Amino acid sequence: MPARPRTPRSGGAVSGRDAAFQALLAAETGSVYVDQALTRVLRRAALSARERALATELAYGVARRQGTLDWALAHFSRRAPERLDPPVRVALRLGAYQLWYLDRIPAHAAVDESVRLVRRHGPAYAAGYVNAVLRAAGRRGFPHAAVPPRERDLAGHLALVHAHPRWLVDRWLARLGPEETERLLAANNRVPPLSARVNRLRAEPQAVAAALADRGVPVEPGRFVPEALRIGHGVQPAELEAFREGALTWQDESSMLAVHVLDPQPGELVVDVAAAPGGKSTHIAERMGDRGRVVACDVDRRRLAKVGEAARRLGLRCIERLALDGRRLPERLGGRADRVLADVPCTGLGVIARRPDLRWRKAPGDVEALARLQRELLRAAAACLRPGGVLVYSTCTTEPEENQQVVEAFLAEAGGALVAEDLRPWLPAPLQDEPGTERGWIQLWPHRHGVDGFFIARLRRVR
Numbered sequence: 001m002p003a004r005p006r007t008p009r010s011g012g013a014v015s016g017r018d019a020a021f022q023a024l025l026a027a028e029t030g031s032v033y034v035d036q037a038l039t040r041v042l043r044r045a046a047l048s049a050r051e052r053a054l055a056t057e058l059a060y061g062v063a064r065r066q067g068t069l070d071w072a073l074a075h076f077s078r079r080a081p082e083r084l085d086p087p088v089r090v091a092l093r094l095g096a097y098q099l100w101y102l103d104r105i106p107a108h109a110a111v112d113e114s115v116r117l118v119r120r121h122g123p124a125y126a127a128g129y130v131n132a133v134l135r136a137a138g139r140r141g142f143p144h145a146a147v148p149p150r151e152r153d154l155a156g157h158l159a160l161v162h163a164h165p166r167w168l169v170d171r172w173l174a175r176l177g178p179e180e181t182e183r184l185l186a187a188n189n190r191v192p193p194l195s196a197r198v199n200r201l202r203a204e205p206q207a208v209a210a211a212l213a214d215r216g217v218p219v220e221p222g223r224f225v226p227e228a229l230r231i232g233h234g235v236q237p238a239e240l241e242a243f244r245e246g247a248l249t250w251q252d253e254s255s256m257l258a259v260h261v262l263d264p265q266p267g268e269l270v271v272d273v274a275a276a277p278g279g280k281s282t283h284i285a286e287r288m289g290d291r292g293r294v295v296a297c298d299v300d301r302r303r304l305a306k307v308g309e310a311a312r313r314l315g316l317r318c319i320e321r322l323a324l325d326g327r328r329l330p331e332r333l334g335g336r337a338d339r340v341l342a343d344v345p346c347t348g349l350g351v352i353a354r355r356p357d358l359r360w361r362k363a364p365g366d367v368e369a370l371a372r373l374q375r376e377l378l379r380a381a382a383a384c385l386r387p388g389g390v391l392v393y394s395t396c397t398t399e400p401e402e403n404q405q406v407v408e409a410f411l412a413e414a415g416g417a418l419v420a421e422d423l424r425p426w427l428p429a430p431l432q433d434e435p436g437t438e439r440g441w442i443q444l445w446p447h448r449h450g451v452d453g454f455f456i457a458r459l460r461r462v463r
């Protein structure tokens, strides 16, 4: 049994490598994802912009490549990485990533820094061990010869080269074919675009873009939604004046599209079944001119508090928070809502680029396990609608079991009380001909559309 890791000292990281190590170890030993852990570590640490950038590059890079790094490290280590103490495993991955994937870091620095980290945070035996394994890894290089050739084992090859678990590669190969699967895997390993939504109750997108450009922030219009801006990397979102003043919300364009498809109108009663942290509830309120009622429901009271914070920052008053299991919403609002958004919990397999360790934490069973909750939330969402009302079902995943199949099963069970609606009138021209739009749904993909993997379906209650 590996011993319990020593908790990294909480005095704040002193370097980018330290920060990356702390974030990776926190994710390895707890339930947080690496991106969340890194945000916390960087908030506590007073690091220069350069060290922060190094921390981000290392933490994301190692988290992405984790499976491939472990496979390769097993060639140099007597013990399989999963049987090592977590600080040892993390120090090895961090060192190997720098040796094999980054050009500008000298090999001795990559090795020595990992040894230093493990000496500070790991068990007594570990410094010599990490030193020996990483020196061998540096000398002999990545074991390319051991990667199965594409012709013999395509899934195994792609899983190692693009660092994804094999079960996901198998799934996507069966559905998308080799060429497209490889493009998706590569897109999942790129730094995703940083998009923001302009609060049109406060400012116009062109004016915000011009103000950002004046301050030297690289900015361009969104691809699909008029209130979207694409902002250059390296910007610290919370530090922008436009954000603090309530003119901006950080959000991917795919999420903005869900609210366009819902098309809420001023004065309506709109229910958001799973609303926290409020990205879509606040967008709904903005599109309604802050007139009407938006009921933002979420089962997680702490997360729901964030909806209140976002609404206050954006100056929105028409949002009411409701801490409740969304499956119980019909008891309160049955048959009353003009529109309902069911942006349900999902595996998140569409946001692998933003959440780099997610791919290693999900298992095939998670896809089916979530489908049940999704179906129940969709059923409850539909029960809140008045006749004629509109329902949007959305997820940030790419898997049909959580998407089309949930909607189709629900429609069959609803026996004609709800129907799928042609999505094209609510989509921008470049997306109107995507597969499924006529039948009421769209699947967005990182490699095809340059946004998060995201699913949107629109239904209407006819009786």
Ligand SMILES: C[S@@+](CC[C@H](N)C(=O)[O-])C[C@H]1O[C@@H](n2cnc3c(N)ncnc32)[C@H](O)[C@@H]1O
Pocket: 255, 273, 274, 275, 276, 277, 278, 279, 280, 281, 297, 298, 299, 300, 303, 324, 325, 326, 327, 343, 344, 345, 346
């Ligand atoms: C995909 S997130 C929602 C994101 C949100 N719509 C936004 O745009 O900011 C899913 C949410 O579902 C919530 N949730 C999970 N189970 C739930 C349930 N049974 N009822 C209501 N909310 C639930 C989670 O707490 C989480 O906040």
